[in-house]
Amino acid sequence: MQSKHSVSKIVLRFIQLLFCLFTAVTYSQTSEGIADAIAEKVQVLTRNQNLDNVYLQTSKGIYETKEDLWFKGYVLDAQSLIPSNRSKILFVQLIEDESDKVVWEEKYEIENGFVDGHLYLNDSLKSGSYTLAAYSATSFYKGIKNFNALRKLQILKNIDDNTKVVIPTAKKEDIASFEVFTEGGNMVSGIQNRIAFKALNAKGLPVTITGKLYENDIPILDFKSTHAGMGSLIFKPNSNHKYHIELTDYKNVKHQLPQIHPQGTVLQLVSNDNDFATFKVVKTKSINKENIYLRLQSRGIVYSIAMGVLDEKLTVKIPLKDVPQGIAEVTLFNGNIEPIAERLIYVNQQKKLNVLAIVDKSDYQIREKVSLKIKVTDQKNQPVVAHLGLGVFDQLYQNKLDSKNILTHYYLSTALNGTIYDPGYYFNEKNTDRHQALDLLLLTQGWRRYVWNEHNLTERNAHFQTFLSDSIVGLLGLENPNKKTVELTSKVVMVFTADPLKEKDIFTTDSNGVFSINSTHLKIGERGYLYLKPMAAEKPKHVINIKDNPFANINSARKEVTINYPLSKLQDKAVDNMRETWMRLNDIQKLDEVVITSNKKKVFRDKYLGTLDSLARLDSGNMDFVCLAGGPKRPILNCFMRNHHDGNTRTPKDGEMVVVLLGKNKEILGTDYPQQAYYGTREIIYKDSNQNLTEAELLRKFNLKMMKGYYGKREFYQAVYDEVTITDPLPDYRNTLFWKPNIITDTNGEASVDFYCSDINTNFTGIIEGVSGEGLLGFDNFEFRVKKDR
CATH class of the missing domain: 2.60.40 (Immunoglobulin-like)
Structure with a gap:
């Protein structure tokens, strides 16, 4: 990618203009100083922003509870679309749409611009529509207006709930909105508009x-x-x-x-092909001859500026060779370098990854191996090394209401403010009118909805402020600060996990006790928790405070943004999604997730806390006992009549019913009152405060802070069948046959994967998406059928 700071290298070259005044033809050369000034008007607004765009690819579109949701996150530079290394944490939420309630949120590691993630869909989730949303420090910020980093999903108790998919059908409805838009901006009298x-x-x-x-x-x-x-x-x-x-x-x-x-200048697109975008500039005859400038910029980078002398009409051909695929904004400036007309065009749709995924045949038997060959090339048919994600699933789990893919996300949704209807139409090569339809979309969407428009960039800069971070701030200080207590001159913190085999980190805070937990520490705590402990003497006691509330900040900020998600395609008739003669697998047995709870929310999810709990019990100093003179069902607590129990005692059990002896004034007698008379008994439930420590109490006792690391990776389960296991009587109910988020093609642009069919005999769909190191994007899908011989 060429540097966005090197304006002259991108812009200031000789641009040939076809200058037409009736039959006269001449050529003009751009002025370097003016070109610099016009280029700077937009590029200065994006120079220091270094923003990313996030896209989520999921293993399928419809899920059932009690299964895993697999996803891949693409974190790409917003301008070049190259995988970004700016951020290290992807904050992910699963949100129930009806209630706007967050039902899952975790931190995932971003590795070289990609995230390999999954989450478990608990059976407590209600059937309905959900949103998987992702945020990073460089993609979600204060001042953002439209939010695109999300994926709409259907989550059901059972796929039978979705047997008939309700899809909006095309029918006559009242018009609520009819708008007209003038090409270039203004209608001018006497000129064809x-x-x-x-x-x-x-x-x-x-x-x-x-x-x-x-x-x-x-x-x-x-x-x-x-x-x-x-x-x-x-x-x-x-x-x-x-x-x-x-x-x-x-x-x-x-x-x-x-x-x-009554008078003015009109900008009109004449043609737009792989080599040039040709424009006609026409002005009213009464306006004096003047210099005009035509700037083409895409995603905040200026690629060319043309200059000509406009007398009455002028034809300008702008070269598109160096411009990447996507929306480009063409702005017409007058001699005073004032914008007088603007136009969005879509350029170089051929500049993409051509992804071809071919299965070795179209029909398979249940449990048969599928061999898939993948070939990736660029627009010149040259092989490309690409990072791809692939999901293969039962077609019944395809969300027909979702037309979003990696191309529509990066080339349309993140470039235009506002909702787009059926964006996949514009990238489907079967639609012969897709280029004309896309031009209409850009005309009616308007240049002010272009994210990289100068006005929008200026407004964004005015409110831009990051509030998410890849590090978590902590403070080590005295528990009870006062003038008499002397602070440590050197404050040290240790970060470790429950796994003694994992590395730990010991570091010194700054002079004020401030320190940071970074992505390296979160990596240490992957699949579990991080523990932070002050390395100081017990007295005076030093404690750690952590400021870790990214999701609270996200929840507050997301209420202020507009969700920008494509509208689904209208169908000519309702779609019946029932399998006809295919096998229906009902009453599938799934393992419930095991969750350990107690009345005091004593949830020891980590073996380290379990060890500390045991230590707390051993160190409790508890001298209580019960004698069994009254029988095993009436143990007497701390009986003072030594000759009564003759040593027949044991340690009391937490939560058991015990008998206590009452004194004259009904006070409870115990070992501190030897040989005293008692005046009755009472039964109570024995409670040992050291036996019921909550997580918070346990951490406080050992002066620790606990925080979550990255949510751990998990390997997708792949069944493998051979001559022996293919006859295994245990049924195979997998509706997702394959998920692999990190397929990388070789230098020949090729990759191969194998996977096995399950016992479900139906049609399956494969969806593959990805990006190259040069920022090219690609998408493909394929189908095959699985059947069972009768």
Whole structure:
């Protein structure tokens, strides 16, 4: 990737312009100083921001409770889309959509821009829609308006709950919104203008429309939408006339056009191919000849600036060779370097990873091995080393309401503010009109919705502030500070885990007792907990305080952002997702997760705490005993009548019923009252304070702080069948046959994987996504059938 600071290397080269004034043709050369100034207007706003974008790929779209949810996180540089090393922690939440309740949150390790994660879906989860959301210090910040790092999922008690998937169907609905958009920004009298439009219903879904354009109440042009409620019309307006639009089914409603300016300049896209984007610039004849400048920038990086002298009309060809795939913003400046027109275009859709995944055949028997070959190339058919994630699952678990993939996420959703309908349409090569449809999307979305627009960048900079961190701040100080107590001059903290074989770290705080727990420490505590202990004498007592509340900050901040998730595609009819003759596996036996609890929330999840608990009991100094003179069912607590029990005693059991002796005033007698008379008995439940320490009490007793490390990785289970195990009578109910988040192709762009089918005979889908080291993205899917001979 070229440095975004090296403006002259990217921009300041000779750009040939075709300058057309009637039949005259001439050429012009850019001025380096002016080009620098125009480039700086946008690049200075992104120079120091170093932001990342996060994408989540999951093993499938629909899950059942009591199974694992597998996911891969892509943390890519927001400009280059190259895997980023800026952040080390990915904060992940699972949120129930209906209640907006967080049901899971953990910290995961980011390794070289990727996260290999999973979480267990407890049976306590209700059936419904959930959101898996991810945050990092460099992708989620104060001032962010739209949040994209999420994946919508369906979680069900049983897949039968989703037998019939309810998908919104295409039907006539009232139009809640009809908007028109002028190409370039302004309508100018006497110049041919292109007007785009979009019609939506109350749910934000597109509505197919037809209508007429009226001039002074006389119809002059018929039009209709061509894709997703969008379309365009071309005409030459007159500022002295009045114009409005009437839709065929809504004739009583007049939609006014934008203001028509008596004079001005219009920017029009003529063509857009793999080599050039060609524009026509036209101005009113009454405006004096002037220099104009055309800047093309993508994701905050300026790739070219063209200059020409505009008399009446000018044709400009901008080279696209160095521009990456995605949305580019073209801005027209006048001689005073003031923006007078803007246009979004989509460029170089061919610059991507061509991912080809081929199974060795289309039909398999149950438990048969599947061999998959993967080939990755670039647009020049050259092999590419790529980092890929692959999931293979029963088609019944595919979320047909979700059209999001790695291409739509990075190239559209994270580049445009606002919701996009069915973004996958624009990347499906089977749709021959996808380029024209994508151009309509950009016309109707508007350049002010482009994330990298100058106005948006300026506003973002004004509010930008990071609040998540890859380190956790701690403070070591006196438990009871006072003037008489002398602070340690050198304060030392030890960080360790329950596993004695794992490394530990001992470090010195700063002079104020402040220290940081970093990603290295969290790595030590992976799959468990970290323990922090002051390395100091018992007196004066020093304690550790930890400021670790990232999820509280996230929960507060996410209430202020707008969720930016694609709208699902409308279907011509409802989709019946029932298997026809395929095998249905009901009443699948799954192991429940084991959770140990008690009335006092005494939950020892870590063997280290269990060891400390045992030490606390041994060190309790408890002298209590019970005598069994009254029989094993009536043990007497601390009986003072020595000749009564004759040594037939034992240690009392926590929680057991014991008999106590009552004194004259009903006080309880014990060993401190030898040979005294007693006046009765009473039964009580014996409680030993040292036998019921909670986690917090136990940690306080041993002067420790405990915190979670990274949530641990887990290997996806893969069944392997040979001549012996293929006849194993134990049923195989796997609906996810394969999940591998870290497939890396070799220098030939190739990789191979093998996996085995389960006992479910149905159709299976494989989805593979990934990124190269150069920031190219790719996506592919494949299908095969598993059957059982009868």
